[in-house]
Amino acid sequence: MSKEITIAVMGQPNVGKSTLFNVLTGRNVHVANWPGVTVERHEGWRDYRNRRLHFVDLPGIYGLSASTLEEVIARSYLVSGGPDVVLVLVDSTIPERTMYLALEVLELFPKTIIVLTKSDLAHPQGIHINPHVIERKLGVPVVMVSAATGQGVNELLETIVRVSESIIGRRNPLKIDYDELEPFIRSVEEIVSKTSLAKDFPIRWAAIRLLEGDIDLESRLRKRGEEEALRKIAGIREEIRSILRQRPEEVFAQKRFNYLMDIVRESIARIEKTKMGVHERFDKIIMHPIMGPIISFLILLILFTVVFTINTGFPFNILLDSMGLSDAASIVEEYSLAGLMDKAISLLGEYIAYTLEGSPEWFVSLVVDGIIGGVGAVLVFLPLIFLIALMLAILEDSGLAPRIAVSLNYLLNKIGLSGHAVFPMTLSLGCNVPAVMATRATPNYRERIRLILTIPFIPCQARLIVILAFASALTGLGSVALVLFSYIGAFLVFAFISKLLITYDRRKGLYEEPELLLEIPPLHKPLPKVIWWLTWDSVRHFLKKAGTIIFLVTVIAWAMLYYAPSLEPAVEPGDSIGAGIAKIFAPLLYPLGLNYDQAWMIAYALIIGFLAKEAVVGTLAILAGTSSASEAIRVIGLSDPQIAGLTMFSVLYVPCLATLAVIYSESRNLKLTLIAIAIMLSVAYLVSLVTYSIIALFS
Amino acid sequence: MPPIPLDQLPPGTRARVVNVYAPGRWNYRLLQMGVVPGGIIEVVINNGVGPIVIRVMGVTLSLGRGIARRILVEPLR
Numbered sequence: 046m047s048k049e050i051t052i053a054v055m056g057q058p059n060v061g062k063s064t065l066f067n068v069l070t071g072r073n074v075h076v077a078n079w080p081g082v083t084v085e086r087h088e089g090w091r092d093y094r095n096r097r098l099h100f101v102d103l104p105g106i107y108g109l110s111a112s113t114l115e116e117v118i119a120r121s122y123l124v125s126g127g128p129d130v131v132l133v134l135v136d137s138t139i140p141e142r143t144m145y146l147a148l149e150v151l152e153l154f155p156k157t158i159i160v161l162t163k164s165d166l167a168h169p170q171g172i173h174i175n176p177h178v179i180e181r182k183l184g185v186p187v188v189m190v191s192a193a194t195g196q197g198v199n200e201l202l203e204t205i206v207r208v209s210e211s212i213i214g215r216r217n218p219l220k221i222d223y224d225e226l227e228p229f230i231r232s233v234e235e236i237v238s239k240t241s242l243a244k245d246f247p248i249r250w251a252a253i254r255l256l257e258g259d260i261d262l263e264s265r266l267r268k269r270g271e272e273e274a275l276r277k278i279a280g281i282r283e284e285i286r287s288i289l290r291q292r293p294e295e296v297f298a299q300k301r302f303n304y305l306m307d308i309v310r311e312s313i314a315r316i317e318k319t320k321m322g323v324h325e326r327f328d329k330i331i332m333h334p335i336m337g338p339i340i341s342f343l344i345l346l347i348l349f350t351v352v353f354t355i356n357t358g359f360p361f362n363i364l365l366d367s368m369g370l371s372d373a374a375s376i377v378e379e380y381s382l383a384g385l386m387d388k389a390i391s392l393l394g395e396y397i398a399y400t401l402e403g404s405p406e407w408f409v410s411l412v413v414d415g416i417i418g419g420v421g422a423v424l425v426f427l428p429l430i431f432l433i434a435l436m437l438a439i440l441e442d443s444g445l446a447p448r449i450a451v452s453l454n455y456l457l458n459k460i461g462l463s464g465h466a467v468f469p470m471t472l473s474l475g476c477n478v479p480a481v482m483a484t485r486a487t488p489n490y491r492e493r494i495r496l497i498l499t500i501p502f503i504p505c506q507a508r509l510i511v512i513l514a515f516a517s518a519l520t521g522l523g524s525v526a527l528v529l530f531s532y533i534g535a536f537l538v539f540a541f542i543s544k545l546l547i548t549y550d551r552r553k554g555l556y557e558e559p560e561l562l563l564e565i566p567p568l569h570k571p572l573p574k575v576i577w578w579l580t581w582d583s584v585r586h587f588l589k590k591a592g593t594i595i596f597l598v599t600v601i602a603w604a605m606l607y608y609a610p611s612l613e614p615a616v617e618p619g620d621s622i623g624a625g626i627a628k629i630f631a632p633l634l635y636p637l638g639l640n641y642d643q644a645w646m647i648a649y650a651l652i653i654g655f656l657a658k659e660a661v662v663g664t665l666a667i668l669a670g671t672s673s674a675s676e677a678i679r680v681i682g683l684s685d686p687q688i689a690g691l692t693m694f695s696v697l698y699v700p701c702l703a704t705l706a707v708i709y710s711e712s713r714n715l716k717l718t719l720i721a722i723a724i725m726l727s728v729a730y731l732v733s734l735v736t737y738s739i740i741a742l743f744s
Numbered sequence: 745m746p747p748i749p750l751d752q753l754p755p756g757t758r759a760r761v762v763n764v765y766a767p768g769r770w771n772y773r774l775l776q777m778g779v780v781p782g783g784i785i786e787v788v789i790n791n792g793v794g795p796i797v798i799r800v801m802g803v804t805l806s807l808g809r810g811i812a813r814r815i816l817v818e819p820l821r
Contacts, residue, residue: 107776112769142778142801291781295764298775299782325788332806334791451806455794463808464795561795561808562773 049097050209051127055119055150056134057143058105059566061162063087064192065134066102067578069201076585093202101128109149110254110294111261123154124246129209131157132201137167137174137189138567141309148301151183151219153250156208158186160201165191171316178312184215193572218247223300225289229256229281240266240274256282257294324568328448337452344449345471348440352432353475357383357506382428390421407607407614415603419596423588425657426478426595426703430587431580433472433479438579440468442571447563454561460540461547462492463559469496473503477704481711482583491555495546497708498721501700502539502728504532507658508696514662514674515692519685527689531696534736538697538728587707594706602656618668624649633730637690637737643681647691654695656702661695686744690737698729745819751796751812753787759817760784766814777805779815 054069056062067074070089077086087102103122104115111117123131131154133147140161147159159179161167167174176187186204190197208214223230233252237243242251242262255262255278266275285293330336354361358378365374378384394413401409440446446468454464465487473480480500487493504512512531516524550556605623607614615621627649634644646668654661662674669677678688699705699722709718747762761783764774778801779785788804789797795806807815 107773110772110776112772139802142803145776145778291763294772295775295781299780302778302780302783328797328804329789332789332791332795332797334793337794447806451795451797454808558810559808560770560810561806562770562777562811563795563806564777565797565804565806567804 048095049099050129050205051099051101052205053101053103053122053128053131054134055103055131055146056105056162057107057136057146059564060105060134060136060143061192062102062105062134063578064572064575065160065162065190066100067574068192068195068198069098070100091202094206096206098202098205106146108146109153110257111259117261120153123150128154129156130205132160132205133157134160134162137161137163138170138172140172140174140313141305144305144309145301147183148219148221148305151185151215152221152253153218153247155215155218156211157215158188158201158204158208159183161187161189163191163193164189164197165194173314175312179308182308182312183219186213218250220249221301221304223253223297226256226285226293226296226300229285229293232281233278236274236277240271241269242266253297256285257297258282258292327568328565331448332451334455338456341449341452341467344445345467348436349471349475352429352436353506355382356429356432356475357381382432383425386425386428387421390417390424393417394421410607410614411600411603414607415600418603419599423592423595426476426587427584429476430479431584433475434580434583435576437468437479437483437583438576439571441579442575444566444568447565448568450563451561451565458559460543461559462496462543463487463489464561464563465489465492466496469500470503473500473505476505476507477501477503477700478587478707479583481704481707482587484711489557489559491550491557492559494712494717495543495550497712497717498546498724499539499543501704501708501721501725502535502542502697504535504696505658505700507701510659511654511661511695512692515678515688515695517673517675518678518683518688523685527692530689531692534693534732535696538732542724542728594710595703598702598706599656602653606653618649619645623652627652636734637687638684638741639687643683646681651694651698654701655699658695658701684741686737686740689740690733693736694729694733696729697725697732699725747816747818749813750785750787750798750807750815750817751790751809753790753817753819755787755790758784758786758820760820761815762818763816764814765816766811770811774811774815778803779805784820785817 054062054066066087066089070091073091074087074089077088089100089102091098091100101122103119106113106116106119109116109120111120122128131150133150134143135147136143144159147157151157161174161176164174174189176189180187186208188197188201188204190201204213230249230252233256234248237248237251237255242248242265245265246262251262263275266272282293285291285296289296331340350361354377358374358381362374362377365371365377394417397417398409398413401412437446440449450464450467452464453467457464457466466484468486469480469483472483477500480503481497484493484496484500487496512528516527519527547556602623605626606618606621608622609615609620610622610625615624618624624645628645630648630652631641631644634647637644639647646665649668650661650664653664665677665681666674669680671677671680683691705718705722708721709715712718750759753759761779761781763781764771764779766774783800785798785800787796787798793809795808796812797804797806799805
């Protein structure tokens with residue numbers, strides 16, 4: 046392969062960028078991070094006419110101001126000399142707005158191609174675009190493509206090659222005439238040419254940006270001690286403001302849009318539709334203050350009930366059980382995805398144990414309990430992660446997701462959250478792992494951190510199993526009361542800790558009122574191809590990032606339970622390193638009225654529950670030598686108040702290793718992960734003590 | 745007509761943007777999204793509570809009331 050051409054792919058959110066990226070690269074993709082930051086960088090390759098086309102997908106941005114991290118990444122990539130050619134994607138159905146980014150890019154980078162996406166949709170919507178007029182006006186090639194039909198893709202590849210070889214396209218950045226601002230631009234150009242910015246950026250571009258109050262360029266000047274230039278520029282900004290009675294950044298944006306409108310007027314013909322469509326009527330209902338939340342709740346309830354039922358059988362099995370169909374209930378449970386996965390893993394373990402017969406015992410245990418157990422711990426999450434990713438992809442691609450966020454925004458504001466928190470909160474009832482992953486969509490960084498810290502308090506399905514097991518040891522109404530109490534208590538803790546973190550942020554001056562600014566794309570039937578890509582991206586992310594951590598720690602945990610402190614295999618579970626650790630922590634449980642023997646067994650079960658919450662139940666049974674948890678609780682001799690206290694502890698302390706792993710992989714912040722653990726452990730301990738004491742007082 | 749905050753505008757009204765006073769980075773985002781002084785916007789949904797929905801340059805946007813309050817507009821007849 047001879048020549049490599051690097052092509053940056055840019056576009057505003059919702060213009061169909063990832064779809065076109067996937068079509069261009071045929072999913073031949075590599076995911077990494079932009080240097081120094083946690084924003085993902087997708088790269089893909091394609092061979093075309095003896096050249097290797099190397100596509101780099103830049104984050105979706107609205108413009109090139111420095112107001113978000115993504116914008117800073119995009120423009121420093123453009124000036125770094127990285128790309129040979131830039132594609133700016135413009136949505137054919139909303140060309141006026143989405144071409145704004147193209148203008149800002151052209152002011153910085155000449156070898157640009159404008160790609161009009163969704164070209165198959167423009168015509169039916171009464172929009173007719175003449176690409177040649179845009180081409181003539183801006184001096185850059187314009188290609189119309191449709192990722193859905195594949196039309197225009199070959200023409201685009203050909204254009205990329207020709208632009209990279211300077212056969213067609215611009216040689217210099219676009220120069221927009223800013224009329225009355227030009228003298229000011231010239232003054233700033235003069236100042237900039239004497240600063241260190243002159244060698245990193247085109248001077249006119251830097252001058253315009255500085256007039257717009259660009260925080261990135263300003264901080265570069267400040268860092269290099271060029272305060273004098275900064276002061277002069279601030280003076281010029283002030284001058285514009287007093288003469289035009291408008292902030293410079295507004296005037297510039299206005300001029301760019303005027304420039305754009307001139308182009309649009311000559312290149313685009315539009316047949317206005319006046320009739321209110323089905324979609325508009327649906328929007329009025331789903332964003333209605335009363336109907337909206339109700340419909341949104343219903344959509345979420347139905348979707349996630351289906352997902353959870355496919356995954357574990359719950360809550361459908363309970364429903365069948367209460368109707369007296371306990372056989373049907375156990376069938377639903379057995380043939381749920383998690384049930385089948387569980388069975389497959391234990392069968393695999395048995396088979397491997399059989400083939401390894403004759404090998405040393407520790408080796409068999411390492412392979413079967415450690416490695417297969419570790420792989421199993423990752424795989425058990427896989428169906429749920431997959432199904433939830435699929436649901437979210439459908440909500441996202443159809444355009445339903447932003448509408449649900451809008452309709453629930455008002456309610457969530459009441460507890461200091463914005464509409465963006467809807468999905469993490471709903472998901473966490475099923476599993477905290479995808480919930481923490483879903484906080485990515487929250488634009489406010491502090492709001493996201495608060496969500497990550499509080500979401501683990503919402504009981505997931507695994508904790509429901511523990512709650513039900515403890516409840517089964519109680520009689521009559523007591524068991525129902527315990528289940529209700531656990532959920533209400535957990536949500537109260539969630540809201541309370543949220544409030545506490547908001548107070549903390551407020552004191553530190555980090556708090557911003559939760560705000561919403563969302564684009565609402567038109568509703569449409571989701572494309573299966575796109576759904577699959579979105580789903581697979583989340584699943585791969587989970588397997589790579591969280592999966593490796595879960596696997597490693599499971600193997601370490603195996604070693605701690607298999608070996609005694611002497612590094613000989615432990616004869617009884619009570620002799621292992623793990624049990625030794627449990628015995629150290631046992632005194633902490635004395636305030637719950639437990640004696641030494643009870644306390645270490647419970648502590649041991651809770652430590653195991655650290656790996657996976659549902660394991661608390663099984664471990665108690667093993668330690669007590671019984672076959673069921675309720676029997677085990679009776680053998681250990683726990684009183685009702687103790688059961689209630691321990692249930693609350695199980696619900697609130699670290700949900701599982703996997704959740705910690707994603708908290709770390711999402712935040713890349715060890716300190717935050719440790720803080721999360723500390724908060725969860727202390728809250729769980731406190732709440733369980735309070736619960737125990739209050740109930741003990743009344744019984 | 746004197747300029748009024750965007751959140752006071754009933755659904756179905758069209759208006760010309762006079763000024764945008766949103767805090768910090770919201771300001772740039774609004775400008776990039778086409779909410780620029782002189783631009784025409786149309787209110788699609790405004791229920792008095794909760795986010796309002798507007799159309800600008802062919803795109804539907806939802807704004808929290810805190811942001812909407814800081815956009816001054818001149819209603820068009």
